[in-house]
Amino acid sequence: MTGMLLSSCTDPKAVIDTNTQIVDHNWSYINRIKFDCKIDDDKAAYNVYFNLRVTDKYKYSNLFVLIYQTSPGGQKKVTRYEVKLASKDGEWLGKGSGNLYSYQLPFQTVVKFPATGNYHFEIEQNMRDNPLHEVSDVGLRVEKAN
Secondary structure, eight states: OOOOEEEOOOOTTEEEEEEEEOGGGEEOTTOOEEEEEEEOOSSSOEEEEEEEEEETTOOOSEEEEEEEEEOTTOOEEEEEEEEEOBOTTSOBOSEEETTEEEEEEEEEEEEOOSSSEEEEEEEEEOSSSSSEETEEEEEEEEEEOO
């Protein structure tokens, strides 16, 4: 079980802005976080963001993920992406609230989807630790770019 889906999309520009809780803050390789996003306008440009929340006990200054994207026609694309979470001196770069740090980082900017329809995204952690400890939530935001 991947966890509970949390959705709080009140921004009119957002097509999707949703997060999934990671059970017990332990994210294993087999626990790919899955999202579907319906694109209605293939002429518009979009920004795609990777959402992440980690606790202050997360032991790395970065995180590698694999982001799988499947288009309505079945074309698949996989991108390995590194997320910088802390500066060289160890200071968290995310927004802090209690012992949690939140990040919303651009994955693709001003991108055009080749067709309208349902796009399927899966996010897999790609670190050496399995499970990866102290990851609270993983999410995706897709918004129209201006």
